[in-house]
Amino acid sequence: MSAIGASLARIEGIEKVTGAADYAYETTAEQETLYGWVVQSSIVTGRILDIGVDAVLALPGVVEVVTWRNAPHLEDTGDGELNVLQHAIISYRGQPVAVVIAETLETAREAANVLEVSYSAGESDVLMSPDHLRLYAPDKVNPAFETDSVIGEVDVALADAVTSIDHSYSTPALFNNPMEPHATTAEWQGGRLELVDSTQGSSVTAEQIGALFGIPGEAVHVRAEHVGGGFGSKGSPRPNVPLAAIAAKITGRRVKLAYTRQMMSSLAGYRTPTVSRMRLGADADGRLTAISHEAFSQTSTLFEFAEQTAEATRHMYAAPNRRTTHRLVALDVPTPRWMRAPGECPGMYALESAMDELAAAAGIDPIELRRRNEPERDPELDVPYSSRDLIGCMERGAELFGWAERDPRPAAHIDGRWAIGTGMAASTYPAMAQPSGAVVTAMPDGRYRLGINATDIGTGSRTVMRQIAADALDVEPEAIDIRIADSNLPKASVAGGSSGTASWGWAVTKACRELRISLQTGMTIPPDGITVTATTDAEIAAQEELSRHAFGAQFVEVRVDLDSGEVVVPRMVGVFAAGRIMNPRLARSQFIGAMTMGLGMALHEVGELDTVLGDYANHDFATYHIPACADVKDIRVEWLDEEDTHLSPMGGKGIGEIGIVGAAAAVANAVAHATGIRVRDLPIQPDKLI
Numbered sequence: 001m002s003a004i005g006a007s008l009a010r011i012e013g014i015e016k017v018t019g020a021a022d023y024a025y026e027t028t029a030e031q032e033t034l035y036g037w038v039v040q041s042s043i044v045t046g047r048i049l050d051i052g053v054d055a056v057l058a059l060p061g062v063v064e065v066v067t068w069r070n071a072p073h074l075e076d077t078g079d080g081e082l083n084v085l086q087h088a089i090i091s092y093r094g095q096p097v098a099v100v101i102a103e104t105l106e107t108a109r110e111a112a113n114v115l116e117v118s119y120s121a122g123e124s125d126v127l128m129s130p131d132h133l134r135l136y137a138p139d140k141v142n143p144a145f146e147t148d149s150v151i152g153e154v155d156v157a158l159a160d161a162v163t164s165i166d167h168s169y170s171t172p173a174l175f176n177n178p179m180e181p182h183a184t185t186a187e188w189q190g191g192r193l194e195l196v197d198s199t200q201g202s203s204v205t206a207e208q209i210g211a212l213f214g215i216p217g218e219a220v221h222v223r224a225e226h227v228g229g230g231f232g233s234k235g236s237p238r239p240n241v242p243l244a245a246i247a248a249k250i251t252g253r254r255v256k257l258a259y260t261r262q263m264m265s266s267l268a269g270y271r272t273p274t275v276s277r278m279r280l281g282a283d284a285d286g287r288l289t290a291i292s293h294e295a296f297s298q299t300s301t302l303f304e305f306a307e308q309t310a311e312a313t314r315h316m317y318a319a320p321n322r323r324t325t326h327r328l329v330a331l332d333v334p335t336p337r338w339m340r341a342p343g344e345c346p347g348m349y350a351l352e353s354a355m356d357e358l359a360a361a362a363g364i365d366p367i368e369l370r371r372r373n374e375p376e377r378d379p380e381l382d383v384p385y386s387s388r389d390l391i392g393c394m395e396r397g398a399e400l401f402g403w404a405e406r407d408p409r410p411a412a413h414i415d416g417r418w419a420i421g422t423g424m425a426a427s428t429y430p431a432m433a434q435p436s437g438a439v440v441t442a443m444p445d446g447r448y449r450l451g452i453n454a455t456d457i458g459t460g461s462r463t464v465m466r467q468i469a470a471d472a473l474d475v476e477p478e479a480i481d482i483r484i485a486d487s488n489l490p491k492a493s494v495a496g497g498s499s500g501t502a503s504w505g506w507a508v509t510k511a512c513r514e515l516r517i518s519l520q521t522g523m524t525i526p527p528d529g530i531t532v533t534a535t536t537d538a539e540i541a542a543q544e545e546l547s548r549h550a551f552g553a554q555f556v557e558v559r560v561d562l563d564s565g566e567v568v569v570p571r572m573v574g575v576f577a578a579g580r581i582m583n584p585r586l587a588r589s590q591f592i593g594a595m596t597m598g599l600g601m602a603l604h605e606v607g608e609l610d611t612v613l614g615d616y617a618n619h620d621f622a623t624y625h626i627p628a629c630a631d632v633k634d635i636r637v638e639w640l641d642e643e644d645t646h647l648s649p650m651g652g653k654g655i656g657e658i659g660i661v662g663a664a665a666a667v668a669n670a671v672a673h674a675t676g677i678r679v680r681d682l683p684i685q686p687d688k689l690i
């Protein structure tokens with residue numbers, strides 16, 4: 001029997017729910033450890049004039065205050081956000097201006113609160129808009145896509161279209177809120193740096209932090225045994241890591257440093273606000289003749305992050321004339337970065353809302369409109385899809401949801417004080433694999449030891465790696481002892497881009513298969529075992545050029561309170577075609593979690609920019625709303641059995657992000673159906689409906 005496909009429970013599940021699992025802030029002997037607390041800038045731009053260090057150093061228990069005056073030098077690695085405490089210039093509100101280090105957490109926090117910082121404040125510019133005078137075209141968009149694409153004559157085709165729409169859709173700044181805020185424990189041992197870090201990539205952390213401190217990546221030892229979520233915010237080191245390492249260096253002691261929930265919104269990366277101007281044209285049969293997606297987003301002055309908002313539009317639907325553009329403005333704001341499905345998530349909200357509006361304008365069922373625009377090959381890359389079953393997802397979803405009974409007329413179904421509506425949208429996310437390495441050892445007692453510097457951010461990747469190894473070795477999963485998230489283990493890619501399982505599983509499979517071959521040559525196993533290490537650089541470089549994407553379809557019912565404008569979502573259905581599913585129990589949680597996050601994006605989540613303060617004003621869960629249990633009623637998830645031989649040896653496409661893509665559009669489409677009101681600026685708060 002195959003271990004892949006079994007609904008195994010997480011290996012570390014009991015440790016986690018009983019509190020025995022150690023996270024980055026919990027891993028060291030308390031009495032030997034100092035506590036760092038970040039002090040953040042209260043101005044947006046300008047410079048620090050003075051910091052009242054002496055008064056704070058006089059407090060009992062305060063050990064040191066690190067500022068730009070005494071911080072060790074960091075190398076310029078091209079990421080100004082990480083070059084913390086190097087000068088007196090302030091580039092965004094919330095930027096670290098000092099770290100207070102004390103014998104206890106309470107002392108550090110109190111000392112940070114009373115630390116006086118005086119500033120000279122400058123002018124600032126914090127508001128992104130498609131009319132901004134400093135918009136520019138970045139060289140590439142995240143991670144390395146072309147900025148613009150043009151095929152055919154879009155404007156001519158739009159002018160000639162039988163049906164067309166031209167609307168702009170916006171998404172606000174959205175904040176990553178993993179359960180565990182960023183945290184680092186740092187200690188220098190001679191020229192070596194020991195880090196326990198809450199990260200999605202213990203390999204990338206070692207390299208980047210090494211570069212910052214001018215030491216080789218091998219001199220930085222990173223462990224991340226348990227990580228309480230990330231969503232992209234821990235996909236590369238954020239200021240907490242160099243701040244902790246600086247604090248450890250200057251005191252010569254072990255230092256712990258964590259963000260509070262309130263610090264997350266300025267120091268962890270967030271989803272940029274986006275505006276997408278969508279123009280679609282169709283012929284009399286509802287076949288798209290033109291697709292235009294112009295995307296606008298922001299970055300900071302310290303680091304260029306260019307959200308690839310229009311990227312998914314390049315691969316979704318057939319149309320002979322097409323154009324996508326990305327324009328960016330560098331503002332005096334914290335740096336936006338990855339947040340679950342960067343690009344696809346806001347971009348598909350726009351495209352799938354626009355498709356729904358086009359369907360209404362053309363009088364065609366939304367599923368039928370998408371069916372008529374199904375491409376045979378990737379319309380921009382002009383290569384085949386490795387597999388594409390959007391139609392299968394829409395058909396199965398329609399069946400599960402009961403789409404056939406839908407009355408397409410808007411605002412036609414009123415039940416007491418409720419307007420009821422249904423909507424659907426498509427989902428997509430690229431299927432990627434990155435080079436990784438793994439080591440496996442056959443021990444004389446019949447057990448196997450597997451090691452890979454992958455991280456398990458709560459998704460269950462440790463468990464899935466063991467399942468994959470069990471199949472490759474043809475043994476029971478219980479015969480394998482697995483170690484992950486330690487940079488002494490073979491280098492592995494980040495837990496991001498929904499690519500962890502494919503990337504790491506490929507290396508694990510290769511190492512295990514090679515070990516089996518060496519075992520079959522009849523060697524006796526020595527006491528320290530027989531070890532094989534494998535990397536997948538060659539295999540991944542040799543991948544055929546294909547368009548590899550997972551697809552899905554989401555269906556939503558909404559009830560809109562006609563008096564208050566409140567939107568309630570009694571049910572969501574998601575059907576996905578994402579290749580082979582490794583572990584149904586874990587996969588279901590991933591899909592439901594992402595659809596829930598999409599529900600939050602649709603209805604609740606918004607970073608409220610205070611243009612006078614120069615910052616997002618809602619820095620906590622009291623003011624930044626995410627779905628609570630009462631908001632999540634009935635989310636049903638299924639997937640299709642999809643065979644795709646062009647993926648990794650395990651045959652999966654990745655499932656971490658696709659569930660959030662399309663969810664917000666499906667809600668918005670259902671609200672438009674319920675009420676006749678099209679909300680084009682998320683979130684759909686009550687005031688937009690009454």
Ligand code: MOS
Pocket residue numbers: 200230231232233235338339340341342495496497498657
């Ligand atoms: Mo995800 S935003 O690639 O961690």
